[in-house]
Amino acid sequence: MQTNISILGATGSIGKNALSIIRENRDKFNITALSADKNWQALAENIREFKPKYVSVGTQEGYDSIKREFPNIEIFMGCEGLKNIGQLDETDILLTAVSGSIGLPATVEAIKKEKRIALANKETMVAGGYLIRDLLKKYNSEIIPVDSEHSAVFQSLKAGSHNEIERIILTASGGPFRGADKKFLENVTLEQALKHPNWSMGAKITIDSSTLVNKGLEVIEAHHLFLVDYDKIDVIIHPQSIIHSMVEFRDKSVIAQMGEPDMKTPILYAFTYPERVENKLLGNFDFMKFNNITFEKADFEVFKGLKLAYDAGKQGESYPIVYNAANEAAVDLFMNRKINYTDIYKIIEDELNTHKSVKSLDLDVIMDVDREIKNKIYNLYE
Structure with missing residues (x-):
């Protein structure tokens, strides 16, 4: 019997590795849904190969292009599209491999649907850790971590x-x-x-x-x-x-x-846990090659940034949300060459030092804090 897998972030590094595993194990796995943000061309290639029933894309251009080529597939868009994939009854395992706190709402929906979450989106637990822990007590869901650590x-x-x-x-x-x-x-x-x-x-x-x-x-x-x-x-x-x-x-x-x-090992383990199956994409570990x-x-x-993470974590409440949101915004600014490298640390520290903590952390509050921090930073530096 095949396991139905939905992948959030199918065109990224984790998503590509997951698809390579599924490609080599067609008897074990089936693709139910795929998502991509801007890279709709790569998503289209994945649709042609794996034929999912549902897809979500992050841009209007991508939505229109996918809709024209695949009129019989149900297509979603944006953050709501990710949530829609998280809610699918047909999914057995949701691999969440998107980058950033955008993955949190879909994970919440999948937990409520009592699915297995193969979690490669660490920001989900950083921003929403308290909420996720409470939901896992309430629903018969499980998280199997995919990050190698x-x-x-x-x-x-x-x-x-x-x-x-x-x-x-x-x-x-x-x-x-x-x-x-x-x-x-x-x-x-x-x-x-x-x-x-x-x-x-x-x-x-x-x-x-x-x-x-x-x-x-x-x-x-x-x-x-x-x-x-x-x-x-x-x-x-x-x-x-x-x-x-x-x-x-x-x-x-x-x-x-x-x-x-190589990320294929933890991805495969999350897909098959508690069993271990043959990894067809890697050979035996070579101790002579890796002998140092x-x-x-x-x-x-x-x-x-490492020290600031411990500080934010120990303060708890909404401080980890601030740590994550400030870093996401700062890295985005650095990638667009609007700040210097060490400004990433400065931005995180400044936001943690000026933040007034919030204790009641439902999903709406978490996303509001995340959005407010990012908007504040963008307004300061753009």
Whole structure:
């Protein structure tokens, strides 16, 4: 029997990897719905190959073009389109691989429909962690993390119970500027920030990785996914990206999940959990090729975004929403060459310092805070 999968963000890095897995496992998986933002041409190619019943596109041009070529497919558009895909009864697994808080409403809808969420959109848990946790208590849904770090923790936790956790250890490659000082970061260009040493990812997450804000987002996400205090979540630099993360238990055993730096493994695991099936796209792990494993201390002073994430997470309430929204807006401005690289940190810190916290966090409030922070930043810098 095939598993019906819907993919939010089908034309991005995670979406492409997911489609490659489905392509090699047609007997196991079927595509129900696909979404893309601006890249409707690539979406059209996916529609021709996988023949989904539903699609969503982010622009009017894309909507009109897809509608002309595929008049018999139900087509949605924009944020509402993502929510519509999240509500589909036909879906068994929703892979949410869009970038940013835009993925939160669709995830909420899928939880209410009691679907499995294969979560590759960390901003969902950062902005909406408290809400998602409450919904998971109410509905018979589950989240299987796809981010390599959280998938690694999820897998490692199979070796012990929750009350035996001493700490979660998230690994980070260090990005392209590992070992740099503050002065160097002041002159970083967009082209430099987009060159990740190990992973092939989208532009936004690649820049987040370079600032270590990505790791900060992962710290907050880990807190909500695994219900572990921030004082028990550590970050260490592991330049080779072979050990994806670890869990240390109270008996001092450390369980690590390792493998090639390739997202196909955690995606496949999220699709088939609790079973493991053959990964037809990767060979056996070559220990001789990956025989150099080192660790370094994370620099919280130079890569200030990591420290700010812990601060926001520990303050709780609406502060993580602000951290995420300020970073999204700042990265967008940097990508459009309107601010300098280190302004990303400044913008996040300024917004956290001036924010007046909100305690009641339903979906509308979360999205309102997100929108207000972003609009404030855009008005200041554009």
